[in-house]
Amino acid sequence: MNYIVAQADPSTSPRRTSSPQCPQVEPLFPSATTDELDHMANVLQLDTFRNLSIQRLSGAVQIPTESFDDMGEVGKDPRWDIFGPFAAYLEKTFPLVHNTLELEKVNTHALLYTWAGTDPSLKPTLLMAHQDVVPVPESTVNQWTHPPFSGHYDGKFVWGRGSSDCKNQLIAILEAVEALVEAGFAPRRTLILSLGFDEEISGQDGAGHLAPFLLKKYGHNSIAVIVDEGAVNVESWGADFALPGVAEKGYVDVDIVVRMPGGHSSIPPKHNGIGVASELISLIEANPYDSILDEENPYLDLLYCGAEHAPKFPKDLKRLLHKRSTQRHSCSKKDHLAIEAAKAGPAIKYLMTTSVAVDIISGGIKTNALPERTQITVNHRINVGSTSKSVLTKISHLAGQIAHKYNLTLTPFNGTETPSSITLSHRDTLLEPAPVTPTRSTSNKITPYDILSGTTRALYGKELIVAPGIMTGNTDTRYYWGLSEHIFRYGPGWDKDQNGLGNIHTVDEKMGVQAHLDTVRWMAAFVRNMDEADV
Structure with missing residues (x-):
């Protein structure tokens, strides 16, 4: 990989101005390939895959996995029961994932998929998303252009609660892995998919159980990189930026x-x-x-x-x-x-x-x-x-x-x-600001931030500037600090015509299909790039 390493010395304050303050990584494409993987890359561009992807996301939105602030204990409050059918939907929709990866259910509804790599010396890649969505108040249902759990597709957007927060990322991750399995990809680096079910109510029953489970299984600082939902690409000051969240x-x-x-x-x-x-x-x-x-x-x-x-x-x-x-x-x-x-x-x-x-x-x-x-x-x-x-x-x-x-x-x-x-x-939820993910290398060694940057610029072009972002809200990654110092909160799908984050948490939430498809492509490329990297 060709990447720029002209960095300001992080131990010096103030910053030195003799080198670039914002070096950009060259676009990074997977180099280890096969005919099947090349075919997969082409398939992800076809209308047939587009139509299938729309169906998958629409079907996920149609299952109302709402989490409420007053939810009772898992297994006792019947409102948790909807996550059973959602897990069944994922199993039916992604048969290769479920036949290839190990699935463990943590605290009943948290889903933990593991695709064991061939080289146990490599730290795993961990991709995250959450299954739950914020509730739709009954008083607002009539304000929706399309019913909130219809998964309606209008030719450009899939509409409904959870379509952009964050069933889009969850489905895109599984679509990418399904495609990689079908293409015969055999990872060197273990891949973990961690899907909580109560992120919208602070994640205590989902991520709050998943993270300790992983920590016990793999140990402290055992994960190479973690990617969860988060910031998106934006236009600012006459330029386009990708802003992966490196802090909360x-x-x-x-x-x-x-x-x-x-x-x-x-x-x-x-x-x-x-x-x-x-x-x-x-x-x-x-x-x-x-x-x-x-x-x-x-x-x-x-x-x-x-x-x-x-x-x-x-x-x-x-x-x-x-x-x-x-x-x-x-x-x-x-x-x-x-x-x-x-x-x-x-x-x-x-x-x-x-x-x-x-x-x-x-x-x-x-x-x-x-x-x-x-x-x-x-x-x-x-x-x-x-x-x-x-x-x-x-x-x-x-x-x-x-x-x-x-x-x-x-x-x-x-x-x-x-x-x-x-x-x-x-209250009990007292959280310090998150540790800041390192983005500045002190050596010539490639970093997870470089891989994320290179993958993103390979998808969208060298005109896109990748810069560190910060989250004003909190994600499920709050529970994962002990597993990795390389945590990114990033939604890689980008639709310039879509309004910000797609009306998350409000009326007329929707997801641009092109942005969703780009998320699938990004996830597949990122998994492969991480698999080839020495990190």
Whole structure:
């Protein structure tokens, strides 16, 4: 493989400017081939395969594998039962996969496929997706252009819940493996397919069981590369970018309870519990987090890529990037580069800013009774370079100001409620920002990031710029950190005419068929490229 290794020295701060800040890997095509594999590559381009692929994805969408926030225990809550028919559908639809790969069912519905390689010294490749979809509220069904579980194909898109999040990736993975089996491909490197079933409700029963199972079976840092759902290709600054997610923000929900004396509402105090809680909400919203681009934040790398390759990259950003790369220290407490970049809008701002959102509030039970207990829930997505500790400290400080003002006892994260108190607690789902996948090689050795980049540019052309991306949300990979340092959250299918991520989580979710077919081709090529690589 020919790939560029002119990299900035990651141990030097600031970055050196004598070498490219955003080197691009040459397109990478599998070199080990046979007549059957060449035929497979041609088949994946045919209308017959296109029609078959549409049927497969449509059929998967028609099975309503919804996961709800209040799901009970697996095996007891009947709403889990729908995953049985979905597994049966996969078995019927992909017979070669099920006859060739070992299938293990973990915690009943998680599906773990293993295609044993011929060289056990090579670390496995692991591909991920999830079977579940977000529920469709009954009140929104009539708003859909086509019924949400119809799998309707209109000549360009397959419509329905899960079509783009992420049954498309799940089906594409299985289609790629089915085609490889049919072509007689015999992997040197073991291939693992890990399919959870509750990613939309934090993945505790699916990925939360799959990852420990794999860790016990293979050991710590035993996987060469992991690819899960995630960021997609985009156009920005006059150039096309592929943005595989190499990082995720952290996550913590904080519950705040305001306890104040009750009484008859005909004799109200100046401020009751709801009023005090509202004042605290206003204070929280009035004190947002600053935009800060940590050296490890992948968006900083994207900015360097934009400055180097995009014809319409803003001059102000380029100037601030140059200043950052040439000045070792700054006396300013403000990150002016991050502040300027954040002006592009909230979707960009929150790639480099801890977000704060009050999502739930409840208080009071009767119109003539003052509320004795008011609760709010504040969601945080923690910026790369920050920690959950800093988030908890800040919100405790803000709550302390209100507690002091109204002579209430503050009990942050270690106390119990009293009749006149503000109590803070965080929920079990406390997640630090993910370890950042390395993208800069310190040697001439090929890396998984190089292979992903080369595979992508082979599919879409050398005009496509591959740059590190970051996820504002979290995927099932949160459970897999111990298995590999090379984790990518990436949806390789690309349809420029499709609206962003295909209306995921909302009305009229759909998936462009061309993007889906490209995902199949990408998966097949990536498996082969990883199989040939020395990583």
